[in-house]
Amino acid sequence: MPRAFVRRPSPRLAEGLVTHVERSDSVDAGRALQQWEAYCAALTTAGYALTEVPPSPEHPDSVFVEDALVVVGDLAVVTAPGAPERSDEVTGVRLAAHDLGLTVVELTEEPALAEQSTSAEGQASRAGQASTEPAHLDGGDVLKVGQTLYVGVGGRTTSAGARALDRAVAGTGRTVTAVPIAKTLHLKSQVTALPDGTVVGYAPLVDDVSQWPHFLEVPEPEGAHVIALGEQTVLMSDAAPRSAQLFRSRGLEVVSLDVSEFVKVEGCVTCLSVRLHPWD
Numbered sequence: 001m002p003r004a005f006v007r008r009p010s011p012r013l014a015e016g017l018v019t020h021v022e023r024s025d026s027v028d029a030g031r032a033l034q035q036w037e038a039y040c041a042a043l044t045t046a047g048y049a050l051t052e053v054p055p056s057p058e059h060p061d062s063v064f065v066e067d068a069l070v071v072v073g074d075l076a077v078v079t080a081p082g083a084p085e086r087s088d089e090v091t092g093v094r095l096a097a098h099d100l101g102l103t104v105v106e107l108t109e110e111p112a113l114a115e116q117s118t119s120a121e122g123q124a125s126r127a128g129q130a131s132t133e134p135a136h137l138d139g140g141d142v143l144k145v146g147q148t149l150y151v152g153v154g155g156r157t158t159s160a161g162a163r164a165l166d167r168a169v170a171g172t173g174r175t176v177t178a179v180p181i182a183k184t185l186h187l188k189s190q191v192t193a194l195p196d197g198t199v200v201g202y203a204p205l206v207d208d209v210s211q212w213p214h215f216l217e218v219p220e221p222e223g224a225h226v227i228a229l230g231e232q233t234v235l236m237s238d239a240a241p242r243s244a245q246l247f248r249s250r251g252l253e254v255v256s257l258d259v260s261e262f263v264k265v266e267g268c269v270t271c272l273s274v275r276l277h278p279w280d
C-alpha cells in the first residue's frame, strides 16, 4: 500500500518564507488547516496510508514536509534545507522515517579530492566541481522520473547538495542529474511529472524547456504541479482547470483541490507530502 508523510500546518503559516512571490497579508491559518485536512482525505481516498509527522508549530513552513526528506525505495535521505530558518524541520521528519522502519541516511560532506581520483584528468574535472560551498538540498528540488532524480540547483539546493544526494542513493540504481534553475523557488515549482514520465510545466516559468525529452506545456502556472496517485490519477490545484482538462484528454483522472493558502507562501500540492510507493 502506498504511504505518505504529512505534517499539520503551523498556526504561524503566514510567516512562511517567500522568495519569488509577494508576501500576502491574507494567509488564513484556519482555512489552511481545512485545506490540509482535505488534502490528507484525498490521499486516503486514493489508497494512501498516512504517517503524520508530529507538528512543529514554531516552524511556519513545516507543513511543506517534502523539503525535509527524499525517499527512494526504503531509503530515506534526510535533507539539509537551504534556508536556515527551515533547517531544524528535519529533526521530527528523521524520527518519523526511522519509526516507520526506513533506512535513514544523512547527506555527507564532499569526499577529499585526493580520495576521488588519482588520475590527473579526473582530478582536474572534479576539481572544477569541488568547492567549499555547503551541501544544501530541499526535497522540492528533487523530481523523480524513472530511474533519474533530477535535482534543481541554484535556488535552495547547491551543487554540493546534489552530489551529496548522488552519493546517498548510490547502490539504489538511481542516478542524479543536476538541473540549473533560476525562475522558481524549487525545481518542482516549475516542472513535475505525469504518471507516464511526461514532464509538465508552464513554459514562461521553466528555465529550459528543451532539456526535458518529453515535455508537455500546460496553460496555467498551477497546472505545472501534479502528484501522480497511481498510473491513471493525478492530484493538482483546482486553480488550473484548463490544465486539468488537458490531463483528462490524455486519459487521466484528475483530483483537484483548493490549496490557495499554501500557494500564498510559495507552496503547492507536491510539497505537502512525501509519497512512498511500492514501485519506487
Ligand SMILES: NC(=O)NCCC[C@H](N)C(=O)O
Pocket (backbone or CB within 6 Å): 016, 017, 018, 019, 061, 064, 066, 067, 083, 086, 139, 140, 141, 185, 186, 188, 189, 265, 266, 267, 268, 270, 271
Ligand atoms: N517543495 C516546495 O515547493 N516547498 C514550498 C516551500 C515554501 C516555503 N515558504 C519556503 O520558502 O521554503
